[in-house]
Amino acid sequence: MPxxxxxxxxxxxxxxxxxxxxxxxxxxxxxxxxxxSVDVTGKAxxxxxxxxxxxYVCLIKTHVDIIEDFDASIIDRLxxxxxxxxxxxxxxxKFADIGNTVAxxxxxxxHKIASWSHITNAHPVPGPSIITGLxxxxxxxxxxxxxxxxxxxxxxxxxxxxxxxxxKMARAHRDFVIGFIAQRSMNGVGKDTADTTxxxxxxxxxxxxxxSKGDAMGQQxxxxxxxxxxxxxxxxxxxxxxxKGPSVDIQSVREQAERYRSAGWSAYxxxx
Ligand code: S5P
Numbered sequence: 648m649p650x651x652x653x654x655x656x657x658x659x660x661x662x663x664x665x666x667x668x669x670x671x672x673x674x675x676x677x678x679x680x681x682x683x684s685v686d687v688t689g690k691a692x693x694x695x696x697x698x699x700x701x702x703y704v705c706l707i708k709t710h711v712d713i714i715e716d717f718d719a720s721i722i723d724r725l726x727x728x729x730x731x732x733x734x735x736x737x738x739x740x741k742f743a744d745i746g747n748t749v750a751x752x753x754x755x756x757x758h759k760i761a762s763w764s765h766i767t768n769a770h771p772v773p774g775p776s777i778i779t780g781l782x783x784x785x786x787x788x789x790x791x792x793x794x795x796x797x798x799x800x801x802x803x804x805x806x807x808x809x810x811x812x813x814x815k816m817a818r819a820h821r822d823f824v825i826g827f828i829a830q831r832s833m834n835g836v837g838k839d840t841a842d843t844t845x846x847x848x849x850x851x852x853x854x855x856x857x858x859s860k861g862d863a864m865g866q867q868x869x870x871x872x873x874x875x876x877x878x879x880x881x882x883x884x885x886x887x888x889x890x891k892g893p894s895v896d897i898q899s900v901r902e903q904a905e906r907y908r909s910a911g912w913s914a915y916x917x918x919x
Contacts, residue, residue: 652918655680658847666765666791667825667849670735673705674881677733678862682706682851683904684885690716692895694724699835699897700888701732703904706766708737710804710882722763738764741795743772746780751760751800754784757830762784768793768828771813777791778816791825796833799854800865811837817848825849830869832878850874855888857910871907875914882911 659671662784675679682836683700685707687693693714697707707729711717729736738760742749749769753761760767761784769777771794781792796813797805805813810829817824826849834846856868871882888893888903 653847654919655915660859662825662847663790664822664825665789666735669824670705670791670849673733673735677703677705678912679703679705679908680875680881680915681904681908682708682737682807682883683888684708684710684853684882685889686713686884686885687708687889687892687895688713688715690714690718690721694721694728695897696895696900697725697728698732698890699783699900701734702902703908704732704734704882705743706737708733708739708885709764711760718759722759725825726763733803735765736763737766737768740764740767740769740819742767742769742777742781744777744778745773746783749777750780750784753781761788761790764790766791766793766825768795770795771809771816775816775819778820778824782820786823792823793826793828793849793851794824794863795829796836797829797831799830799852799867801861801867802865814838814848814854818842818846821906826851826880830854830874830877830879836876850879850883851881851883853883853885853909855884855907857880858887859906862886871910872914872917875911882907 655671655674662668680703683704685693685696794813794817796810814833829850834850852874854867859868861867884907889900
């Protein structure tokens, strides 16, 4: 485990994976460790929210399979917005099948995730073969993978030795696995004492909210300051920014995006 807190800038300089490097560089350039999770079901709302929050984020997280009127033009526009506002894209697909199936789900079908999403994620439950499958598609494209080592929900089973095994799997595939969805730093977790290499895993953390402690379906929220203090690198915020719908209040979305960006960044600066 690195013995001292290392800045995003230092980490960007030495990270070997192109997606991780680009994310760290974007964080530094925009002074933003905020990822907005855009979980809305209409194309117009989806693209509108991204256009509004774009200037404040390093990363946009999507669930493209919930969009009712999905078509390929959404991806074209998302890619334009990603260039215009300078953010990366993370499709939160949570792959969880055998290697051959996840390779097909990642490359093909309606969504063709690998062709546009810089980062995606997977449950470690099938074992290392899920990484082999996804890597066969994503690595040649310079993509990065996150493993779900922990979850934000009440009663999550991703704890203890499950979490440790996830980190060991990542350590054995450092070229493609760039880090975790987790609630704390995973550097050093489950590490063999003979292993002297430094871990530098990115930790992206959902379950972040400033005004609420949870929802009625098991979600649990902590503040940006709490999660940064526990070693997380990127805060993932959804409903805290765009509310629970049905309509999107543009002014409020902009204000909340800047509020969370600033909370995430000052929490980071306190650690420097
Ligand atoms: O443990 C997790 C992992 C993920 S990726 N807990 C989560 O909430 N997520 C995702 O983060 C979830 O699918 C949703 O898209 C987002 C949180 O949304 P919010 O509205 O609760 O902030």
